Amino acid sequence: TSNEPLQLNLGSLRSAMSLTLHTHHASRIWHGRAAAEGRPGIVGLNGYIAVMNKMKRGSEQDDPYSDWWMLRIEEKLDQTRTTLQSLREQVDQALAGVPAALSLGENLNVQPVKLPLFVNAQLGFAAVYLLADYDDIARKLILAHHTALIDRSTLERWLNEGAHALRSLFSLAQQYRYSGCTRDDFAA
Numbered sequence: 001t002s003n004e005p006l007q008l009n010l011g012s013l014r015s016a017m018s019l020t021l022h023t024h025h026a027s028r029i030w031h032g033r034a035a036a037e038g039r040p041g042i043v044g045l046n047g048y049i050a051v052m053n054k055m056k057r058g059s060e061q062d063d064p065y066s067d068w069w070m071l072r073i074e075e076k077l078d079q080t081r082t083t084l085q086s087l088r089e090q091v092d093q094a095l096a097g098v099p100a101a102l103s104l105g106e107n108l109n110v111q112p113v114k115l116p117l118f119v120n121a122q123l124g125f126a127a128v129y130l131l132a133d134y135d136d137i138a139r140k141l142i143l144a145h146h147t148a149l150i151d152r153s154t155l156e157r158w159l160n161e162g163a164h165a166l167r168s169l170f171s172l173a174q175q176y177r178y179s180g181c182t183r184d185d186f187a188a
Helices: 024-031 045-060 064-095 122-146 152-174
Strands: 017-021 113-117
Touching: 017 024, 017 122, 024 045, 024 122, 024 152, 045 064, 045 122, 045 152, 064 122, 064 152, 122 152
Parallel strands: none
Antiparallel strands: 017 113
8 A cells, every 4th residue: 555666685796606517627726836946826716706896896987998908818718718719620630530430538537626606707707718728628638638639748738828928818807907097087
């Protein structure tokens, strides 16, 4: 009997997310490396995601530098995607050398690691997809080496190429700092 609009106090939507990795190569990129004597630390996927979440908040607060950084990261994501796609084509070409009479199944880890994800930024998700792609490429490379389709040095070179592309993306993101500026500061 009241004409007042119904008040709904809905919370934000959440979804439980996790990433399953099958190779040590991908899991090392996820974790990164702590700084040690004479060796600088390497940011992992979690650190990258934390920076992307901050960058997104900076952009939402109208910080033009955050927007500029997001464009730089998008460009680097494209470069990383291109590198991984090239590696995928190379390993697929190597695996095409399997005789038709031989059937190779997928090599999946009997105890893969399942890692929880807390991602609020699309640029964070883009890197999650790239790490999952790298994990898949690494599995195929290991299979190609195991079945004598590529030699040890090719395996290591291609694994390192993919890992380097991802670490390079993460280290670029590490340079981001929130400026505290807004576009209005420059409008005068």
